[in-house]
Amino acid sequence: MSHIILEIDNVQKSFGGLKALHNLNLQVEEGKVHAIIGPNGAGKSTMLNVCIGRLAPDSGVVTFNGENVLGKQPHEINQAGISRVFQTPEIFPDLSLIQNVMIPAFARREGSFRFNMFSNLCSEKEVMDEASHILHDIGLNEQESDHAGSLSRGDKRRLELAMCLIQHPKLLLLDEPTAGMARHDTNRTIELLKKIKETGMTKVIIEHDMHVVFSVADHISVLAQGTIIASGTPDEIRGNPKVQEAYLGGAHL
Amino acid sequence: MTIPSFKKDMFVMLIFSAVILTMPMWLKPLGAGYPDLLQKFAIFGIFAVGYNILFGLTGYLSFGHAAFLGVGSYTAVWSFKLLTMNVLPAILFSVVLAGIVAAIIGFISLRRSGIYFSILTLAFAQMFYNMAYSVLTPVTNGETGLQLARTDPRIIDNLLSEAGAGLPSPTLFGIHMSGYSGFYFCAVILIIAFFISQRIFHSPFGMKLQAIKSNQTRMKYTGYNTRPYLLSAFVISGMYAGLAGALMAVTDPLAGAERMQWTASGEVVLMTILGGVGTLIGPLLGVTIIKYFENIFSALNEQALLAAYSFMPDWLAKMMVTITSPFVGEGWHLTLGALFVIIVVFLPGGVMEGLGKIKNLFRKRPPDPLAKTLVEGQRQEEKG
Numbered sequence: 001m002s003h004i005i006l007e008i009d010n011v012q013k014s015f016g017g018l019k020a021l022h023n024l025n026l027q028v029e030e031g032k033v034h035a036i037i038g039p040n041g042a043g044k045s046t047m048l049n050v051c052i053g054r055l056a057p058d059s060g061v062v063t064f065n066g067e068n069v070l071g072k073q074p075h076e077i078n079q080a081g082i083s084r085v086f087q088t089p090e091i092f093p094d095l096s097l098i099q100n101v102m103i104p105a106f107a108r109r110e111g112s113f114r115f116n117m118f119s120n121l122c123s124e125k126e127v128m129d130e131a132s133h134i135l136h137d138i139g140l141n142e143q144e145s146d147h148a149g150s151l152s153r154g155d156k157r158r159l160e161l162a163m164c165l166i167q168h169p170k171l172l173l174l175d176e177p178t179a180g181m182a183r184h185d186t187n188r189t190i191e192l193l194k195k196i197k198e199t200g201m202t203k204v205i206i207e208h209d210m211h212v213v214f215s216v217a218d219h220i221s222v223l224a225q226g227t228i229i230a231s232g233t234p235d236e237i238r239g240n241p242k243v244q245e246a247y248l249g250g251a252h253l
Numbered sequence: 254m255t256i257p258s259f260k261k262d263m264f265v266m267l268i269f270s271a272v273i274l275t276m277p278m279w280l281k282p283l284g285a286g287y288p289d290l291l292q293k294f295a296i297f298g299i300f301a302v303g304y305n306i307l308f309g310l311t312g313y314l315s316f317g318h319a320a321f322l323g324v325g326s327y328t329a330v331w332s333f334k335l336l337t338m339n340v341l342p343a344i345l346f347s348v349v350l351a352g353i354v355a356a357i358i359g360f361i362s363l364r365r366s367g368i369y370f371s372i373l374t375l376a377f378a379q380m381f382y383n384m385a386y387s388v389l390t391p392v393t394n395g396e397t398g399l400q401l402a403r404t405d406p407r408i409i410d411n412l413l414s415e416a417g418a419g420l421p422s423p424t425l426f427g428i429h430m431s432g433y434s435g436f437y438f439c440a441v442i443l444i445i446a447f448f449i450s451q452r453i454f455h456s457p458f459g460m461k462l463q464a465i466k467s468n469q470t471r472m473k474y475t476g477y478n479t480r481p482y483l484l485s486a487f488v489i490s491g492m493y494a495g496l497a498g499a500l501m502a503v504t505d506p507l508a509g510a511e512r513m514q515w516t517a518s519g520e521v522v523l524m525t526i527l528g529g530v531g532t533l534i535g536p537l538l539g540v541t542i543i544k545y546f547e548n549i550f551s552a553l554n555e556q557a558l559l560a561a562y563s564f565m566p567d568w569l570a571k572m573m574v575t576i577t578s579p580f581v582g583e584g585w586h587l588t589l590g591a592l593f594v595i596i597v598v599f600l601p602g603g604v605m606e607g608l609g610k611i612k613n614l615f616r617k618r619p620p621d622p623l624a625k626t627l628v629e630g631q632r633q634e635e636k637g
Contacts, residue, residue: 052474078476090474092467095460103464106457107476115485117458122258124457163475 005030005171005202006051011060013046013226020046021057022226028171033193033203035213038223044206045087047223048173051204052084053077065170075112081170085177089156091163093149097140100148100159101131101166108167134162138192154185158192165196172196174205178212190215214238262451265533270444277433285545288432293544295439296500299446301524301536303493306450307486308522309531310459312466314371316518317358317378321351321491323385323513325498327392330399330508337409338421340430340438344499351495352488359487363480366469378518385510398509423503435504442500446493447537453489454533462486463531523589527596529605538604543589550588553581 006028013021020043028034036044049055051062053074062069069077083104092100105127110116122128135141138158143151148159157177164172177193178186186209193216196203207213213220214234221231222243230236230243237243276294280286304318325347332343362373385393393399401420410421423430430438453459465472465479472479502508511517524543529535555578562570580588600606 054474073478074473075476075478078474084474086474090468090471092464092471094467095464099460099464102457103461103472104475106461110457112476112478113481115458115481117453117456117485117489119456120259120262120452121455121457121460163471167476 003030004028005065006204007061007063008047008051009061009063011047011050011057011062013043013050013055013057019226021050024060024223024227026221026228026231028202028204029219030202031200032218033197033205033216035217035220036204036206036223037208037210037213037220042223043226044223045175046226048084048175048204048206051077051173052082078107078167078169079112082173083164083167083169083171084173085157085160085164085175087175087179089153089160091148091156091160093147095148096145097135097148097151097159098128098131098144101134101162102127104163104167105130130166134166137195138162139188154181157181158185158189161189161192168201170202172201172203174203174207176206176208178207178209186212257455262455266444266448266451269447269534273440273444274437276440277436283545285548288436290544290548291433291436292439292500292504294541295436295443296497296504297521297524297540297544298443298537299439299500300494300497300521301528301540302443302446302450303490303497304521305490305525305530305532305536306453306493307490308525309536310454310462310466311483311486313363313366313483313487314522315362315374315487315490316371316515316522317362317374317376318490318494318521319513319515319517320358320378320381321355321494322498322501322517323381323508323510324351324354325495326502326508326512327399327498328495329499329502330401330506331392333401333407333423333502333506334399334405335408337407338423339409340423340425340499340503343423343503344442344496347495347499347502348492349495351498352492355488355491355495356484359484359491363483363487375515375518378513379515382510382513382515385513393508393510396510398507401506423506430503439500439504442496446496447533451533458482458485466531523593527593527603529603532603532605535603535605542604546588546592547585550581550585551583557581 004027006026008024008026011021011024012019022043024043024047026036026047036047038044046055050057051064051069053069053072053076056070064077064080064082067080069080069082072080092103095103102124109127132141132144135144138161140151140155140159140162148156151159157180161174161177178189181189190212193203193205193212197216205213205217217234219232220234220237221228222237222240223229230240232240273295276291277286277288280291285291300318300322304315308314328347328350329340329343332346336342358374358377362370362377365373386395403420407421425434425438428434428438461472461477461482465477465482469479498508498512501512520543524539525536526539527542528537528539555574558574558577558581559570562573565573578584580591596603602609
């Protein structure tokens, strides 16, 4: 078994009387694409929120690369190597596309704070080239000086993905990267995800679209009522009766 | 938004310097070519340019910047009283002290954002204002205001030469800082201040501040610790305010607490919004417009209005005077308020947005790509 990069150990989280996460255990292997599926309200997004420091769990431990991430600030967790694509696109709507990707590139280079008020943006050739390059990869290079707020929802999601990729994170968390996308856009995103897979970046992906899940995932875990009910390769999950009952309502894939 | 090249920045600086330094010439025909008003333009220009670094870039609306203005003024006058009438140490001390005060106020206020931040800064400024009249009277001289006196120690000056007769005035190595020399001194500082602001706007640091304004959540999950960024912006803008306050004392060596009242904080917000928040030139336009019209409107009275309407029949002129007189003289603020409402409703981006719209009218619009594809699709359908 290869190196475990992210380990969620016995995490509990309640909102009032609702147990969102209940004895959650999850191990993500380095270099793998790990898909999390589960019905609505199963706690998938809550799980990601715990990983990036947005929510503090009631109990349990989350270890990333051998280090406990609980109690750390969101920016510290990101600097440690976890980037996340949100369910609703979190981009900089008032900045241009190229600036949107330059910001995370600077974060990777300069850390969480640097006071460089006198250096000039146009002398940052390297960062600009890298940003242009990644915009080209996601097919948005022609609009690079447009305001990001004017993009379509699908394009915003792709831009957000580019913003995470330019950081070269050790672990990329994707929360429904294709939700609300047209079929054409979805296929494009799958292509992009497959391309990233070749770079060996570890990914945790939450997705409802089974087409996406089965085309990119190495490993699938099924989350229901705040706990993992099954975990295995795509083929194992496909044939698991427990999963079919809990999640697919008995229908066959 | 594109990233402007270094060359273009330098070109803008050149034009800007030329426009500022020739102000006495081109403002003369407009009736504003006298030094007192010109000094005001430059000083409030510095204040607004600095305020814009906080409000324009990060979107944090401070209602307490008058406090730093006051700190700057008092510090400058104390420097005149205790050390020397030379303006450079006075300015240096003012900027540093205003920066320290801004760091303390900012550290506490920036724990909150939005309206809570605004209220905290307002509370601090009002605290300073009231303290100037009460517990801090030994420093501020209360309601009389801090003034120079013949008996001031002026340690450095007295070491170098005998104290002359009469009250000394602030100098820059012998040049007296009143009248036009005062204006040119302020103008040069304004140009430097504008240059620094331009550098900040076009630096990675400035871009990150804009990103914080745009989406602070994303910034945090992109690995940035936003607090020190915000605090730096707050301190820089506080130092600008301190600099403006010092220059007020340089051109007129007297510091009063009314400079720290909340209306002074409100005025700089007004100027920045009127001109265009987040643009480089906007706040300066706001300053020029407000200070210019303040000067004209507040000088008008009923006699002047009657003279202006003298071409009308008597009854009409009297009626016009009754209608317009609340808007002039003491009532100038009514005009300002109306102007502000009109701008915010119709041009939320201020005068700069208006100028941009005019520019777009004259520019040929690029063909809309969507319309083009629709038209082509229609044609193909017709063919098929």
